[in-house]
Amino acid sequence: MGKPSLADLSAFAAVARRRSFRKAADALGVSRSSLSHTVIALEKALGVRLLNRTTRSVEPTQAGAALLSRIEPLLGEFDAAIDAISEVGGTVSGALRINCGEEAADRLLQSIVPAFLGRFPNVELEIATDGRLVDIVAEGFDAGVRLHESVPQDMTAVPFGGPMRFLAVAAPDYLARHGGPMTPEDLHRHRCIRHRLPSGRSYRWEFERHGEAMTVDVPGALTLSHTGLMAKAAAGGNGIAFVPEPVARERLASGALVAVLEDWSPPFAGLCLYYPGHRHVPAPLRAFIDTLKEIDGDRLYSTAGTARR
Structure with missing residues (x-):
């Protein structure tokens, strides 16, 4: 050689x-x-x-x-x-691999992905849904999508979708039978639908009001690992679930679910597309970011596209 x-x-x-x-x-x-x-x-x-x-x-x-x-x-x-x-030839081509959770993938598929594929038909886009916080570089992904607080500090983050919040929700008949919690501590007296994280641990519900933060390890006979199923189970009268607001939005609008403890659920920085900031940004990823910014428009944060320190 x-x-x-x-x-x-x-x-x-x-x-x-x-x-x-x-x-x-x-x-x-x-x-x-x-x-x-x-x-x-x-x-x-x-x-x-x-x-x-x-x-x-x-x-x-x-x-x-x-x-x-x-x-x-x-x-x-x-x-x-x-x-x-x-x-120069007027085309963007190649493969683009993005890792994210199922809820984030659903958000991308609503409008951003269709617009991107329509504009750049020569790009092969793969979206791998994984609840784990993977190392996107080690796993061979060009970018990932996670909550802002979960983005590694050495990555460039492009927030999208605007602020979001988690809500405690229950069916009207459940609340009629058991009453609604007035404070997060009251959840200890309720049937809660627990959330098993990909790491294997049970998620502890997080609340905040007027600067006071509170974490509750809720009781419950039912544990699920998918927030969409948690919202469905809550609508079926099985207890109180704690899920991202977009997951429960349709059922909240129809009256199948009712939000409780809303004053303990302030909005926080939502989803971010993130990628290694110290490397060349491939043309397909750059095109995807441009499409995301255009579609998301005025909901973007001022920190979009800048490396977090």
Whole structure:
């Protein structure tokens, strides 16, 4: 093997970023064995080990980390050059992978995704719904969507959808039989529909009023892991659920659900699209961000598109 090629260096960078041959191979569309042979050949040509491999993990060596830090800007410049040439031709193409929760995906699918696909038919968009807070770089995603408070500090965040809030909701017949809670502490005397998080722990309901914050580990015989099902169960008279307002909006409008403790449920910064701020932004992602900003319009926060510190 002579001087390493751009493909060889890109292959190494994909593995080093993701700390996984399998994830890198999936992202590059090659077999794991082929990718492994490429990296081994690169190490042999350079005369230095770049990755430490065990049965459970892959970590860059000191030399590998140094090489990655030097070539990442160059790879970014290469991608930028390719994107610029493509845009001269008037087209945006390629793949775009976004990770988010189901409620966020539903929000995107309402208007932003249809508009984006209509304008950029040559882009292959994948939206992977996952309740876990994944490392979007390690998992091979271009961007993620999460609540503002959950966005990693080293990411660039583009808020959209405006402020949101969680609401405690119940069916009118349940409230007629059991009465409504006047304070969050009253929830201890009610049947609550608990929320199991992807991490496995039970979500503790969070309230705030006049600067006073309160967290309640509510009791309940029914536990669900999907907020849409929680709202449905509450509408069926099974107890009080605590869900994002958009999830319950239709049932609130129809009267199937009634909100309680509203004065303890102030709005907070809502959803953000986020992506690595220190890297070149691929043309498909840049086009998606532009579409999001245009569709979301005047609901965007003033911090949109800026890196959070």
